[in-house]
Amino acid sequence: MKKLAFLFPGQGAQSVGMGKEMAEQYPQAAEVFKRADAALGFSLSDIIWNGPEDELRLTYYTQPAILTTSIALLEVLKVEGIKPSAVAGHSLGEYSALVSAGAMTFEDAVRVVHARGKFMDEAVPAGLGAMSAVMGADRELILKICQEVSQSHGPVELANVNSPGQVVISGKAEAVAEAGRVLKENKGKVTPLVVSGPFHSSLMQPAADQLAAVLQGIAIQDAQVPVIANVTAKPVQTGAEIRDSLTRQVSSSVLWEDSILTMKNDLGIETFVEIGPGKVLFNLLKRIDKTVQGYLINSPETYAATVAALKGETTTC
Template identity: 55%
Template sequence: MTKFALIFPGQGSQVVGMGRELADARPVTAEAFRQADAAIGYNLSQIMWEGPQETLNLTYNAQPAILTASIALYRAFLQENPDFEFVCTAGHSLGEYTALVAADALSFEDAVRLVNARGRFMNEAVPAGQGAMSAVIGMDRALLADICERVSAEYGPVELANVNCPGQIVISGKAEAVTRAGEVISAEGGRDKPLVVSGPFHSSLMKPAADRLAEEMKTVEFRDAKVPVIANATAGPVQGADEIREALVRQVYAPVLWEDSVRVMIEQYGVEAFLEIGSSSVLAGLNKKVNKAVPTHFFKDLDTFAKVQTAIKGESTNA
């Protein structure tokens, strides 16, 4: 049998209408949206399906929306593939919560409530306009880390936030520091592109949000995961309830080590194929740049459902 890793995308993949087509076609999918609405206490599914996009993009809506769409799709996939097994799982930032639901470490309803709170805490941690993020293309990680360290000493914190794949890293921190880092990056031969975000996510400026999330987590039951979950903050496995909780708190202000996580899943767990489930296929693109020899199949709508079914069966046959 092919060794699969199950992976889930994070914030930024939200789009009005996501999940509706499959919810109309499959009751098991529609039930996930009803559960999310009940858990969160307002009509999240209406925002997801009717918008406007600006409302969906609000961090405290986008995070539970992406989680809900991913779990709805995952349930539809399991209905057709009840014997599907995966050796480990992971998610990009917010997607780590989805991975924990799939690994049975956290209930779906609790996850929806937690990420809604996480979104609010992150949104409120830094006043609007005081933080920023920027995507850096074509720069060595060590050099970029050095630039951030030098700029931080003079302008305030700017740090690596998302180490996505070779040549694609996001930096985050104080707005002035991110701007100055961009100037140095350009002088050093790299390129940076400011991101439209509401805060300096995955930077030390998010520590207040992490502290509030830690308190919120005391009201939620965590269980030991049925398979290892590769944590964003360390690119290492977590499986016990206590270490899962600690990893989620740290994740708020630590960089997302996605490139490292992909390598760990391949090299330590022998993963031979990835399955990405969610409203985008962004991780498939990142994974290909990390290791193009290991395929990433993705399922995000009815059009891709048949394709992933064929791919999954093909992997099993070839194993």
């Protein structure tokens, strides 16, 4: 089998009902949802499976919900004995990656991301921050414009570097708007995002400080396989490295394009499997590098197809 990496999605991949079919068919998945409910002290599974959507979209429910669904799918896959050479997750998904690598327990992770969601939601008063997606513009140009606008309008920064031609900017609302205006003049396509805060910008530092205190209170072990950190796009493996990168991640850029290229070019990864709701990372993969093979596991159907493909059969998803 070719060298394999597991990828785990972040916020935005959620949908009411996610993971329910897997839980109904596989006891390993059902058990993860039960463990989440017990760890949090309320029925997260009810919010995930029954909504309403407005409630699931609340950051402090979305984050543990996506983590729980991703780990439920992972637990089913473990039965097949398929193991990765490296793992990575997009923003929140980095916690799923760390659980998969044995660096933290699922229970600790689900409690931490529930708190992380609250901290991020409360860090900046409503309306003061904003985020926009920028398509079709060079990363260096976006960075240059953000730096120039920041000098006069307040902070606006690169939040997510997702793939060539797809970057998200984040920061003070008026600065994000001004950067968007300038980028449009430079033929960039700018789309404001409906979000509750300026995530992955320096305005999130209060949330990072609160999260640091929570992370000090849990055990973080050395990872069993390299985990590619969002903040550096480089492998981290020791508990100290992981704790530091998770703290910095809240107020730093998610270097997703760079992370995929690190796994391919430095670690020799040829096959990537997205494990979790949706298929955001699966879609980004081909924009980053058309030569790699991508699969996804988000339902009983995609699970069966992916396992068959990874075991060398002809079925693909």
